[in-house]
Amino acid sequence: MTTTKTFPRTTPSALDIDAGGVRAFVDALESTPGVEPHSLMLLRHGQVAAEGWWQPYAADRVHLLYSLSKSFTAAAVGIAVREGLIDLDATALSYFPELDVEITDERSRRIRVRHLLAMASGHREEALDRARAADPSNLVRGFLLTPPDEEPGTVFAYNQPCTYTLGAIVRRVSGGSLVDYLRPRLLDPLGVDDLAWRRDETGAELGFSGCYTTTDAVAKLGQLYLQRGVWEGERILDEDWVAAATTTQVENPAEENPDWSQGYGFQFWMARHGFRGDGAYGQFCVVLPEHDVVLAITGQSLDMQAVLDAAWQHLLPAVDRPSDTGADTALEARLASLGLPPVPGGRLPERLADVELRSRPDAILDAVTFTRDADGVRVTITDDGRSDSVPIGEGEWAIEGALAASAATQSDGTVLVALRFVETPHLLHLRVDLDAGTVGTKWKTEPLHDGPLTLRRPAA
Known part of the structure; x- marks a missing residue:
């Protein structure tokens, strides 16, 4: 597979993608109720087949990723595992020995790092509010003081304190912030210049949300996982880590939407096709290993399933389908003219001043x-x-x-x-x-x- 810090640009047809299918995908994003795209990058074989930003959004701007932040936090854990700083089978509590006397619930004491990664802490539902109520100033302590309902590792529940605790463990073993840890180990090797993280009142990155970075950075994270953890000949993540992160660690058949009920890995969702990280309102990093494809999307979409439905309906069939340069040219023009509509109506009144x-x-x-x-x-x-x-x-x-x-x-x-x-x-x-x-x-x-x-x- 091709690897590079700056993705080469080429045409869809050069990568055996039908540009007409990509255009149909763009049309669907723009016309589907509840979907508002802000950007997309489509990669194949490590090259950009298509990319576009809906004005006033732009390629050089960061975008809040919401829960897609979790996949960056997990990468930090994976690197720390590779460096021997974190053990997947160690308990979460073992990284916070100052809490050992207080955490008496046996299930809480048995939550392992791998359970946090898989959203399988044993809680049946989101524990963020309960953890904050238990300790408003120390979310890790509040989380560990919130007893799991089941044995850790047996049930799935999307649970923000799991990821927050993972970020706290990275900070604990590295002695610095998440971004400080990721900068020389992930961001610089991938050529990600701009990434910042919202911090809580204690100064700690949220981990589960709050990451701001570019669409290009999202695509690079997906490409790194597609390349089984290797970038420009350098191994960043162990291959067994990537394999575990991108396969089902816990079943979640009760989830309502079809692309959210295919199982969960290490801060990645399994999907009907491939795997992905995602965040509220339509932030996506979709990886399709069988097709050597990565799709990065940002947006303001309330219907996130509709975004994936459009990808499966239009983009997926376009891969390995004959295309022509005329379709490439038409797509290029379409992508160059993307924009979100301004407010329609009459001129502003003169008295709208001072x-x-x-x-x-x-x-x-x-x-x-x-x-x-x-x-x-x-x-x-x-x-x-x-x-x-x-x-x-x-x-x-x-x-x-x-x-x-x-x-x-x-x-x-x-x-x-x-x-x-x-x-x-x-x-x-x-x-x-x-x-x-x-x-x-x-x-x-x-x-x-x-x-x-x-x-x-x-x-x-």
Whole structure:
């Protein structure tokens, strides 16, 4: 297999992929209710067959991965196993000897590292809230004080404290942060320049979520696993680790959607085809070993099963199907013109200038202010003592920093403003009533662990 830090670019037909199938996949992403794509990269044989970003998203921007972060945390564990710092069969408790006297439940004491990796701690359901209630300041302690319902290793439950504890173990054995550990061992070898992690109030990376990086980095992680842990001739992950991580470690037939009930590995889901890491609102790293294919996607999608359904319906049959250069050219033009629609409607009113609006009760923001200068209208949002501002595009997206904005006057006379937090999946709508002097706010998708003024790449 070809390996490289910067993926070579070529055409789908050169890789025996029908570009028409890729176009049909793009069309499906754009037309399926509950699906909003932000980026995609399709690799075969270690080369880019197709890639695109929906403006105002862009190739050089990081994107919040939500639970796809777990697969990066697991890679850190895998590297630490290779270095002899972590033993898969050691108990989680053994890495936190200061808790030994307090953790008296026998099942809690029997949770092993491999059980954490496989979401098989023995808890029947998500334990995050219970763990936080047990100890608001030490999630590992709170988790280990929350007794499992069953014997560890016997039942699957998607459980954030499992991954948080894995991150804590890496920090404990390495003496530094997760990112510090990954930088020379994974990120630099793969050529991943930009990766940052949201930290909790203790200064620890969340591990289970909060990782911000590029679509290219997601594709590289998938390619590393496709190459059985080897990158440019250098072994980063042991082959037996990759084999275990990407095969079923615990059955999960009770999961509702077909691509979520095929079994779970080490912070990877098994699927109807291949395996994948994924995160809330449509962050995907899909690996298809039989076809030597990796698919990386970001988005703001509520219907994540629909994204995979579209891949199986359109992309999968396109592999090893005859194509032609005409289809390649048409796809290239299609991908070059991708964009999320700006807010439709009429011109912004002249009086939308030097206006400070009252937030309606229970609003998401504390204050919204509009100002007008020679370049047009700018909106400033304030929440929890912090402010940010961005120009407003009319008929387009205006981008500044980590925000993009578009607005138009609606038929009822109100002004609709769309604010995109372009380092995350999220979109916030502002409904401005100038006559009443008020602004209403509504998320298209609710952020899971951030407020509007922290929806951006964390500082290093």
